[in-house]
Amino acid sequence: xxxxxxxxxxxxxxxxxxxxxxxxxxxxxxxxxxxxxxxxxxxxxxxxxxxxxxxxxxxxxxxxxxxxxxxxxxxxxxxxxxxxxxxxxxxxxxxxxxxxxxxxxxxxxxxxxxxxxxx
Amino acid sequence: xxxxxxxxxxxxxxxxxxxxxxxxxxxxxxxxxxxxxxxxxxxxxxxxxxxxxxxxxxxxxxxxxxxxxxxxxxxxxxxxxxxxxxxxxxxxxxxxxxxxxxxxxxxxxxxx
Numbered sequence: 001x002x003x004x005x006x007x008x009x010x011x012x013x014x015x016x017x018x019x020x021x022x023x024x025x026x027x028x029x030x031x032x033x034x035x036x037x038x039x040x041x042x043x044x045x046x047x048x049x050x051x052x053x054x055x056x057x058x059x060x061x062x063x064x065x066x067x068x069x070x071x072x073x074x075x076x077x078x079x080x081x082x083x084x085x086x087x088x089x090x091x092x093x094x095x096x097x098x099x100x101x102x103x104x105x106x107x108x109x110x111x112x113x114x115x116x117x118x119x
Numbered sequence: 120x121x122x123x124x125x126x127x128x129x130x131x132x133x134x135x136x137x138x139x140x141x142x143x144x145x146x147x148x149x150x151x152x153x154x155x156x157x158x159x160x161x162x163x164x165x166x167x168x169x170x171x172x173x174x175x176x177x178x179x180x181x182x183x184x185x186x187x188x189x190x191x192x193x194x195x196x197x198x199x200x201x202x203x204x205x206x207x208x209x210x211x212x213x214x215x216x217x218x219x220x221x222x223x224x225x226x227x228x229x230x231x
Contacts, residue, residue, distance in 0.1 A: 004162065033217065042123075043163070043208060045218035056217045091162055107153060108219060110162035 002026040004111035006092050012117045013082055021077045021114045023092030032075045033093040033108060034067065036060070043091065049075065082118045089113045121146045123211050125222025132199050133230050140225045142209035143191040149211040152192050153219070154183060157206045166207075167194070199229045 005024045013019050025032050034046040047057040049067050066078045075094075079086055093108040122145040132138045144152075150171035155163035169176045169183045169192065176183050180199075185192040196203055206226050210219040 006162075031217065035219075035221075042223050043210075043219075043221040045220070048217035050217075058218070107165050107168060110155070110164070112160065112162040 004092055004094055004109050006090075006111040006114050008114060009112065010115045010117070012119065015084055015118055016081050019079050019082055019116060021079075021090050021092075021116070023075045023077070023111055024073050025075055025092065025094030026096070026109060027073070029094035029096045029109075031055075031095045031097070032067075032069070033095075034077045035091045035093065035110075036088040037091065037113075038085075038088045046077070079116075082116075084118050087116055087118045089115050121149075121211070121213075121220045123209060123220045123222045125209050125225060127225060128223065129226045129228070131228045131230060134199060134201060136199055138194075138196045138199055138203070138227055138229075140194045140207055140209070140227070141191060142193070142211075142222050143189075144211040144220070145190070146211065146213055146220075147190060148213045149190075149220075150214055151212040152183070152185060153210050153212075154194050155208045155210065157208065157224075159205075163208055196227075199227075201229050201231050203227060204229045 007022045032049045035043050037043045045058050047061045048055045064080045068076050091113045092111045095108050124143045126141050153168040154166050156166045157163045167181050167183050169185050180197045182195040206224045208224050209222040212219050
């Protein structure tokens with residue numbers, strides 16, 4: 001069964017450094033997402049991406065964050081200058097389609113996550 | 120803003136008993152409610168979902184109920200087994216947006 005994969009599984013970085021988290025969505029999927037989960041807290045939406053554009057982003061997704069689909073398979077999240085509070089589990093997800101206009105019908109499939117630790 | 124509350128945060132049941140996890144959402148426009156199971160070291164996996172045009176959905180030992188008036192939905196697992204032990208997340212989504220709003224998760228332990 002196709003899966004979303006993410007690398008690395010764990011990333012440790014110094015505060016102020018740039019990190020790039022990588023995801024390979026399911027191959028025929030068109031919509032891509034990043035979520036994060038700070039330890040002990042909710043899974044929070046960061047951004048969605050479709051047709052090489054951001055389609056929606058949350059207030060968390062500020063200028064320090066960017067996303068890119070550099071080729072036909074990878075989807076990346078870059079944090080330009082990491083802060084201590086960026087330490088979290090980052091999940092990538094994908095869907096094949098958006099479904100019907102009036103009701104979401106397509107499930108988001110999640111990867112195993114990357115644990116980011118900022119020291 | 121949009122919010123999803125989930126209870127309980129931890130739940131221990133004896134093998135064979137039922138488990139119920141409850142979620143409440145704030146956005147009355149929410150119309151899709153997936154439930155995810157997360158095992159250690161893995162990403163969330165969809166186990167069941169429900170759309171706002173139905174009140175209940177069942178898949179073998181798992182069922183979900185939705186009360187739109189009260190804005191809450193529940194996951195029911197019957198005849199629990201040790202392999203049901205995991206963290207369960209509810210989520211809500213609204214057409215016209217791309218994001219899921221997640222609950223805080225419930226750690227379910229099924230005791231053999």
